[in-house]
Amino acid sequence: MLNDEERKRAVECLAAGGLVAVPTETVYGLAADAENELAVRRIFAAKGRPSTHPLIVHLAGADQLPQWAREIPPDARLLAEALWPGPLSLVLRRTARASDAITGGQDTVALRVPDHPLTLELLRAFGGGLAAPSANRFGRVSPTTAAHVREELGDAVDLVLDGGPCRVGLESTIVDLTGGEPAVLRPGGVAVEQLEELLGRHVPVRAGGTVRVSGSLDSHYAPRAGVQLCEPSELPRALEAARAAGQTVVVLSPQRPAGGVRWLELPADPVAAAQVLYARLREVDESGATLALVSLPAPAGLGLAVRDRLRRAAAPRPG
Numbered sequence: 001m002l003n004d005e006e007r008k009r010a011v012e013c014l015a016a017g018g019l020v021a022v023p024t025e026t027v028y029g030l031a032a033d034a035e036n037e038l039a040v041r042r043i044f045a046a047k048g049r050p051s052t053h054p055l056i057v058h059l060a061g062a063d064q065l066p067q068w069a070r071e072i073p074p075d076a077r078l079l080a081e082a083l084w085p086g087p088l089s090l091v092l093r094r095t096a097r098a099s100d101a102i103t104g105g106q107d108t109v110a111l112r113v114p115d116h117p118l119t120l121e122l123l124r125a126f127g128g129g130l131a132a133p134s135a136n137r138f139g140r141v142s143p144t145t146a147a148h149v150r151e152e153l154g155d156a157v158d159l160v161l162d163g164g165p166c167r168v169g170l171e172s173t174i175v176d177l178t179g180g181e182p183a184v185l186r187p188g189g190v191a192v193e194q195l196e197e198l199l200g201r202h203v204p205v206r207a208g209g210t211v212r213v214s215g216s217l218d219s220h221y222a223p224r225a226g227v228q229l230c231e232p233s234e235l236p237r238a239l240e241a242a243r244a245a246g247q248t249v250v251v252l253s254p255q256r257p258a259g260g261v262r263w264l265e266l267p268a269d270p271v272a273a274a275q276v277l278y279a280r281l282r283e284v285d286e287s288g289a290t291l292a293l294v295s296l297p298a299p300a301g302l303g304l305a306v307r308d309r310l311r312r313a314a315a316p317r318p319g
């Protein structure tokens, strides 16, 4: 709960075109008034993000959908009703309210109702939509605590609301509902299996398709150290090879490997792994290791999203 003074300060800051870092159940967001183009441009500047990458608009409730989306197919209504507030973003045909500054000039807009009491309270008090990407610098690891936001963005943000550590730990699942069949553009906090169960059919994952999704660029969510992935059974051999190559290794895996190597726990349970993933990637850099060797969780449930983020963290870096 925000006290009256905090709520007033945050609403006034947003109304004046300021940037407020807000907690959500997925990761912290860097929020601005979605209808203020200058404020939206400040988000891109603070993140160092290319302005053609569209933003998600956060709403207080599904009743605000028609303000932002001009077509709401039955599947969209069904998913919103079942999963909002929650870690699901719906891509729909936009109304004029969703400006080019937010959509990157596309005819669609991504919308979500976040599941965090503090931010829901702020959204209700503010009244309008809040454009909010994850509150990290472009290409870097998303923040899951208020301290991460301050480290990452410093003075570029006017106000940071501390809502504690994020419950889910990685970003929302993005579902495109503008084509004939729903498709996942980014796996995330809602498992694809759950979408399939609700919709009663197969839902394809089209990450890296033609729609611009910055989370689908190759290198993303990356710590400074190198990242190498392996299946659990390959870990001992990969560790030996990395050490032979002179790397200072830190292993991320469910159990401590034999032989006195630096180790950070990444649980085998995908929900628990999702929750700690970004904090662990930050700890990789703090450990002074040059290489993080990561044992991958199974690709079921949230394991799909964990593997997706790890694959991007391990992708070749630009420049």
Ligand code: TXA
Binding pocket: 024, 026, 027, 028, 029, 030, 053, 054, 055, 056, 087, 089, 091, 103, 106, 108, 109, 110, 114, 132, 133, 134, 135, 170, 171, 172, 173, 174, 185, 211, 212, 213, 214, 215, 216
């Ligand atoms: O959990 C989340 O989704 C977090 C929290 C803060 O809500 N937000 C987040 O925002 O991850 P961001 O900007 O880091 O990632 C949003 C993704 C981007 O990859 C963007 O390209 C995609 O959503 N996106 C936004 N609008 C889109 C659209 N109209 N069509 C396709 N993708 C879109």
Ligand code: MG
Binding pocket: 133, 134, 142, 215
């Ligand atoms: Mg992001």
